[in-house]
Amino acid sequence: MIIKTLASGSKGNAYLLSDGHSELLLECGISFKKIREGLGFNLSKIAGCLVSHEHGDHTAGVKKMLQETSIPLFASEGTLEALKIQDKQMLKLVNKTPSSVATFRIMPFEVQHDAVEPLGFMIDSVKTKERLVFITDSYYVKYKFPKMDYLMIECNYAADILEANVESGRVHRTQKKRVLQSHFSIENVKDFLRANDLSKLKEIHLLHISDSNGDPQRFKQEIQALTGIPVYIARSDKNE
Template structure:
């Protein structure tokens, strides 16, 4: 049984605790380790590993602290080089090559973001369940089957973003950057339409923009399309 606990999400920091009932992991470490400890009631000694998608600080702020605490951190070579980190706890993983952490079999896959070598992760548990983690990517070229839990970025709506540009709240340059690096509501809906959702139990919408999103609307749209349980942490 997969359990998901959002410790932080958004441009100020991203960190998610997951477990299959046997092996706890962290997805991202974009907040201080002290904040991670507090959020988990200081129960961090059993964390088996940390997956980092890319080098932006809101996803890897605590990478040095986490490594110094004795936790293995998994990332692409491009992310490692961009961070300039040289620590024996940092483990380089390769695109589309599975690796194991405890009871999880993990498949990294390439995503579309304005960084060196960003990854998403597909995590299959020997204890049952399959989780897809996809954030900070304006597009996903892959289709997935058998997923039970979805953690998807849903950063902005094109309609809201366009309205904010028109009224001067968002500059045109920023609009282009957002559209070329983040997953929109519209892209989330398109992604859900072409994937097998037959086994999906939960959908978690992550990394909503403060000014270019609408939590209630996003949840409603995804629920109506999928008929699944949707969370917006």
């Protein structure tokens, strides 16, 4: 599988997943014009767009995508209702019920976030026989995932950086509470990795890192040291 980051973070999230046969857009949280540009205006292989939840940094480009293309949108019933858009291209995903989209088999699962019905995705390619797990905007994941080849996971903040920002006044205590109850920290990522089978894991992609409460290079070094697996920081048009 090939993973391309178009945008990642509180200003917008969008990723492209390809297995060499078909493609999926994961999130649509920037303008669809920017998504087109980021993909070199080649949308011919995109079989669908998966959206984890309704917040604008994950859905900003959805309306234009539905208006201008035949790309179907897949999300939970709660997310689709929260978007308040009526379109026949909007298709419902049901927690722990598999769906097939082109060469991909998608298993949605519930995550914990301050949204109506947020989901994560376990995605298998029937062509490459590889598995990707996608988790963003969640403070807890209760599931374990066997035989992961790729992991795309939110690593939003570090507890010590967040607390230092609260003490300095850069972050209000009410904002701290919201972060703790809606996002995955570096500590959460480490616990998740310790709890799962990493024997097949080839790549870890760290997503949605906070500009103020995160440290990309520190996070990359700590996760690589823990796992011995290549770690990539999700940034627009490049992975470092």
